[in-house]
Amino acid sequence: MRIGVFGGDGFIGWPASLHLTNRGHEVVILDDLSRRQIDLELGVQSLTPIASIQERIKIWERISGHRIQFEQLNLATEFERLKQWFASYQPDCVIHLAQQRAAPYSMKSDRHKAYTVNNNVNATHNLLNAIVELEQDVHLVHLGTMGVYGYSDIGATIPEGYLPVQITNDDGSQHTQEILYPANPGSIYHMTKCLDQLMLAFYAKNDQLRLTDLHQGIVWGTQTEETRRHESLINRFDYDGDYGTVLNRFLVQAAINYPLTVHGTGGQTRAFIHIQDSVRCIELAVSNPPARGERTKIFNQMTEVHCVRELAELVAQLSGVSIDYVKNPRREAKENDLKVSNEKFLSLGLNPTTLSDGLLDELVEIARKHKARIDRTRIPAQSAWTKEIGDELRNIETIEQVRQRA
Amino acid sequence: MRIGVFGGDGFIGWPASLHLTNRGHEVVILDDLSRRQIDLELGVQSLTPIASIQERIKIWERISGHRIQFEQLNLATEFERLKQWFASYQPDCVIHLAQQRAAPYSMKSDRHKAYTVNNNVNATHNLLNAIVELEQDVHLVHLGTMGVYGYSDIGATIPEGYLPVQITNDDGSQHTQEILYPANPGSIYHMTKCLDQLMLAFYAKNDQLRLTDLHQGIVWGTQTEETRRHESLINRFDYDGDYGTVLNRFLVQAAINYPLTVHGTGGQTRAFIHIQDSVRCIELAVSNPPARGERTKIFNQMTEVHCVRELAELVAQLSGVSIDYVKNPRREAKENDLKVSNEKFLSLGLNPTTLSDGLLDELVEIARKHKARIDRTRIPAQSAWTKEIGDELRNIETIEQVRQRA
Numbered sequence: 001m002r003i004g005v006f007g008g009d010g011f012i013g014w015p016a017s018l019h020l021t022n023r024g025h026e027v028v029i030l031d032d033l034s035r036r037q038i039d040l041e042l043g044v045q046s047l048t049p050i051a052s053i054q055e056r057i058k059i060w061e062r063i064s065g066h067r068i069q070f071e072q073l074n075l076a077t078e079f080e081r082l083k084q085w086f087a088s089y090q091p092d093c094v095i096h097l098a099q100q101r102a103a104p105y106s107m108k109s110d111r112h113k114a115y116t117v118n119n120n121v122n123a124t125h126n127l128l129n130a131i132v133e134l135e136q137d138v139h140l141v142h143l144g145t146m147g148v149y150g151y152s153d154i155g156a157t158i159p160e161g162y163l164p165v166q167i168t169n170d171d172g173s174q175h176t177q178e179i180l181y182p183a184n185p186g187s188i189y190h191m192t193k194c195l196d197q198l199m200l201a202f203y204a205k206n207d208q209l210r211l212t213d214l215h216q217g218i219v220w221g222t223q224t225e226e227t228r229r230h231e232s233l234i235n236r237f238d239y240d241g242d243y244g245t246v247l248n249r250f251l252v253q254a255a256i257n258y259p260l261t262v263h264g265t266g267g268q269t270r271a272f273i274h275i276q277d278s279v280r281c282i283e284l285a286v287s288n289p290p291a292r293g294e295r296t297k298i299f300n301q302m303t304e305v306h307c308v309r310e311l312a313e314l315v316a317q318l319s320g321v322s323i324d325y326v327k328n329p330r331r332e333a334k335e336n337d338l339k340v341s342n343e344k345f346l347s348l349g350l351n352p353t354t355l356s357d358g359l360l361d362e363l364v365e366i367a368r369k370h371k372a373r374i375d376r377t378r379i380p381a382q383s384a385w386t387k388e389i390g391d392e393l394r395n396i397e398t399i400e401q402v403r404q405r406a
Numbered sequence: 407m408r409i410g411v412f413g414g415d416g417f418i419g420w421p422a423s424l425h426l427t428n429r430g431h432e433v434v435i436l437d438d439l440s441r442r443q444i445d446l447e448l449g450v451q452s453l454t455p456i457a458s459i460q461e462r463i464k465i466w467e468r469i470s471g472h473r474i475q476f477e478q479l480n481l482a483t484e485f486e487r488l489k490q491w492f493a494s495y496q497p498d499c500v501i502h503l504a505q506q507r508a509a510p511y512s513m514k515s516d517r518h519k520a521y522t523v524n525n526n527v528n529a530t531h532n533l534l535n536a537i538v539e540l541e542q543d544v545h546l547v548h549l550g551t552m553g554v555y556g557y558s559d560i561g562a563t564i565p566e567g568y569l570p571v572q573i574t575n576d577d578g579s580q581h582t583q584e585i586l587y588p589a590n591p592g593s594i595y596h597m598t599k600c601l602d603q604l605m606l607a608f609y610a611k612n613d614q615l616r617l618t619d620l621h622q623g624i625v626w627g628t629q630t631e632e633t634r635r636h637e638s639l640i641n642r643f644d645y646d647g648d649y650g651t652v653l654n655r656f657l658v659q660a661a662i663n664y665p666l667t668v669h670g671t672g673g674q675t676r677a678f679i680h681i682q683d684s685v686r687c688i689e690l691a692v693s694n695p696p697a698r699g700e701r702t703k704i705f706n707q708m709t710e711v712h713c714v715r716e717l718a719e720l721v722a723q724l725s726g727v728s729i730d731y732v733k734n735p736r737r738e739a740k741e742n743d744l745k746v747s748n749e750k751f752l753s754l755g756l757n758p759t760t761l762s763d764g765l766l767d768e769l770v771e772i773a774r775k776h777k778a779r780i781d782r783t784r785i786p787a788q789s790a791w792t793k794e795i796g797d798e799l800r801n802i803e804t805i806e807q808v809r810q811r812a
Contacts, residue, residue, distance in 0.1 A: 079520060110539040114485055117531045118524075121601070125523045133516040135793060155575040166572035166580070169561040170745065174572070182585040183604055191608045195527070195601045198589055202597045206737055207792060331612055339576065386613060387541060 001025045002089065003286065006075050006127070007097030008068075009053045010035050011236050012143065012219065012278055016095065018226035018233065019279040020286070021066035028089060029053070031098065032074040034119075035236075038105070044243075044378050046236035047252060047370045048222060059232045076122040079130065086134045093139040093286050094131075098123050099192065103147075104329070104383035105242040106189035112383075113188045120192035121199075128203045139210045139289040141282065142200060145193045146217045146271045146302060146340070150184025151332065157339040161215065161298025186332050187385070200296045208292045212285045216278065217271030217302030217340075220247040221358055222366045224276045235275065237366055239374070241381035246308055247272070247315075247359075249379065254319035255367035256374055263381070264328035266309030267335030271302035274353040284348045300342045303352035307335075314355070318363055327396050331385040407431045408495065409692065412481050412533070413503030414474075415459045416441050417642050418549065418625065418684055422501065424632035424639065425685040426692070427472035434495060435459070437504065438480040440525075441642075444511070450649070450784050452642035453658060453776045454628060465638040482528035485536065492540045499545040499692050500537075504529050505598065509553075510735070510789035511648040512595035518789075519594045526598035527605075534609045545616045545695040547688065548606060551599045552623045552677045552708060552746070556590025557738065563745040567621065567704025592738050593791070606702045614698045618691045622684065623677030623708030623746075626653040627764055628772050630682045641681065643772055645780070647787035652714055653678070653721075653765075655785065660725035661773035662780055669787070670734035672715030673741030677708035680759040690754045706748045709758035713741075720761070724769055733802050737791040 003020055007013040008029030017027050031053065039045055051059065057068045073081055075098040099120040100106060106116040124142065131138050149158050163181045166174045180201060183194035196213075203209045227233045238244045239252035250260050273281075281301045290297040312323045328334075384390030409426055413419040414435030423433050437459065445451055457465065463474045479487055481504040505526040506512060512522040530548065537544050555564050569587045572580045586607060589600035602619075609615045633639045644650045645658035656666045679687075687707045696703040718729045734740075790796035 079516075083516075110485075110489075110535050113535050114528075114532065117605075118528055121527050122520075122524055126520065129516050129519050132793075155577075155581060156573055157576055163573065165585075166574075167562055167569065168572075170563055171561075175561060177588075179571075179585075179588040182583075182588075183607075185604070185608055187612075188608070191604060194604050198591070198597060198600050198604070199523075201589075202591055202594070206593075387538075 001092040001286065004028050004030055004085070004089065004091045004094040005097065006030045006094060006123070007099070009033060010097055011238070012275070013097040014056065015224040015227050015235050015275060016097070016279045016282045017068055018060060019224060019283055021068060022064065022226055023283055028069040028071060030071045030073045030075070030085070032072060034100070042240065042242060044240040044375065045373070047239055047373055048234045048237045048366065049373070050234060050236050051232040055232055059230050063230055075126055076119045079126050082126055083130050083133060086130050086136060086138070090136065091138055093141065093289070094127060095282060095286070096124065096127055096140060096142045100189065102243045103187035103189040104381060106187055107385050108242065108383040116188050117192055121195055124196045124199055128199060128209065131209055132203065132207045137210070137292070139212065139286070141212045141214065141285050142196060144196065144213045144215045145190060146215050146300065147186055147190035148183050148194050148197060148215060149181055150186065151268070151270070151336045151338060152184060157341050158300065159341050160300050160344055161213065161296070186330070197296070204294070204296050210289050210292055210294070211296045212290065213296050213298045214281065214285060214301040215298060217273045218245050218247070219273055219275050219278050220245065220355070221275040221353070221362060224279055240378040242383055247311055250312060250315040251363050251367040252374055253379065254315050254321045254363060255371045256376060257321055258376060258379060259322045259324035260312045260315060261324050261326050261380070262308055262312050263326060263330065265334050266312055266325065267307055268332060269305060269307040269336050269338040271300070271338065271340050272304045272306060272355065273302045274358055276353050277303055277350060280350060281345050284345060284350065288348060299344045300340050301345065302340060302342055304355060305338050305340060306355070314359065315363070318360055327393055329381050329384045329389055329393055331389065407498040407692065410434050410436055410491070410495065410497045410500040411503065412436045412500060413505070415439060416503055417644070418681070419503040420462065421630040421633050421641050421681060422503070422685045422688045423474055424466060425630060425689055427474060428470065428632055429689055434475040434477060436477045436479045436481070436491070438478060440506070448646065448648060450646040450781065451779070453645055453779055454640045454643045454772065455779070456640060456642050457638040461638055465636050469636055481532055482525045485532050488532055489536050489539060492536050492542060492544070496542065497544055499547065499695070500533060501688060501692070502530065502533055502546060502548045507595065508649045509593035509595040510787060512593055513791050514648065514789040522594050523598055527601055530602045530605055534605060534615065537615055538609065538613045543616070543698070545618065545692070547618045547620065547691050548602060550602065550619045550621045551596060552621050552706065553592055553596035554589050554600050554603060554621060555587055556592065557674070557676070557742045557744060558590060563747050564706065565747050566706050566750055567619065567702070592736070610700070610702050616696050616698055616700070617702040618696065619702050619704045620687065620691060620707040621704060623679045624651050624653070625679055625681050625684055626651065626761070627680040627682060627759070627768060630685055646784040648789055653717055656718060656721040657769050657773040658780055659785065660721050660727045660769060661777045662782060663727055664782060664785060665728045665730040666718045666721060667786070668714055668718050668729055668731050669736065670731070671740050672718055672731065673713055674738060675711060675713040675742050675744040677706070677744065677746050678710045678712060678761065679708045680764055682759050683709055683756060686756060687751050690751060690756065694754060705750045706746050707751065708746060708748055710761060711744050711746060712761070720765065721769070724766055733799055735787050735790040735795055735799055737795065
């Protein structure tokens, strides 16, 4: 298949692009390199030393024989160039990973909120709009998030995108209807993924586009089969307060004996998936498109459910580092249950990498190996969900301060 | 109250601004004049001769003594100026009518789709974002649409925004949850109003903003108590294929003995409201804000339900003009039922103007009076919902051609 990977220089896009070429697909990466620019803005860098996109592509071609094309393109602003690309490349499938993807970054300031909404909404809409305009039968695979469901307890397993509900008619009888699972986003970033869902639903209905939405859990892990093949292919690993996800942050803290910072009680229960499984799922989604006229095909792209406290305890055990419970910068439920269906990917043959298998490797091969690159001042999470919470955070002594004092 | 009316030069914004000043409020109109620019783009004009915003404001001050301020501002692109305005004016309430509001225009081409999404989403988000950033306790009244509900028969009266549903738990028992009514938009324009709903829901939850969403039916009628007071205060009246709503189009056709063009079978059932009631509803919403911490307060802003065929028959009876059933440029259900609750506005004292009261006046006072200004070539609806429908439309002899041949 001829595939365009939008956001193919990013954390998921890069290993997904390698995996797809390895499975015999032809890949073009389209990326505006905004993730690298945000590193500059925040003054942070990936824990793993990542090569430039040009260098990565050159190395991959040398060792695998697969040539990946690269086009620098801003999906949200360059609609005319996007259409030209569709017209000339004639892709069978496009994978849409070209969005600002950190919840804390999206809540950092009014400017970051505006950027996230404007960039993410226009990126998705431009893709849909271009496919219709070019009259191409392209399958679009969109990366969504488990966060569209929210994390309120509803006493029922979260289905894959659609929820059957009973509605009471005027005459008192009831009928069943399957609805898009009611959105309950927890940040501006998550909100944009909910907006995406509605745009996909409209274009599936009005234009019979073939659309897949992957509601992904929190990704952990760094390397995949392909990125392991050369040090210049290594994937990025973020641990800073904005882009670092919970498990990465614990691993980095463990590597430098920094107490593991659990937000609130750590009772937040979330879904997780290893990066290796994430790229496999994307390939499975690409190979199993919906038919024309079908509604958006939604997969839950996750393999395990854990609460944050549990993860902290696991990493504490592996490493011997202590746990610190700190003020939560987010506005979210303190504790929640979570049951999620992921039958669709399992039935397509996904064989999950579990935390118990991979976590020690991550600690030794990634976090400890690169620990000289860790900037401990960038560990605290400083993007607050509201100004009130931000004020409270600033009035609390930081762990760093506590440790320096001790 | 100090009120900012965004989009205050438009069809609803202008009479709403007059009404609000008449009720003792202080009003600033903020508008980028895009509606007038779209007239230029389409080569059409309001049937009623409307004065410039500067002239309108001058006349209103002369005859009423109320001074309205005007600020030319593009809400979607001028975020910094918007914040400056909030900081200096310190409004109690803002009314958000600054969106591209025609479904056919939103479906006209890829460029029009992109403009509608980009403009409408950023306009709404900029307002929400600015209110949070400025830490002001401003009540935001947003104009939504009945179209967010879609027009599929669910056998139950459409409630005001929130639907109680039964969800089956994993153990087989059921529980009731009240959800935002599942969105089912019929055009890119309607889709943007569904996106707005989710943004409002997020900001009500995360930032406790006080938000009202008015799900308005199709507006008919031209004059209000205030616009009638001087010929330079007259409201705009659109009849072209993009901006003209169904009843306006029938009235204009009746005035020039052009057969009434019914799309499809005319079985589309929709909700309607007179412009006079629309501005009254806005004033009622302004005066009855939700409390801080409440979810978005949703009103159904409509007073009557009719199917298109019924309206055509009514206008045909009044005028003696015949009816033509033509190919529908839209992708929508041929026939549907519709029952809508509008209890909230009725309980606040709204006393509706009915079609049977006002329709003849509209025909005589507006459509026939200004019939010399009608451009009959702009009557056919030419914006098709898909390229396929567009191709079919172009292959059908137009009514105009049929009439010229006859």
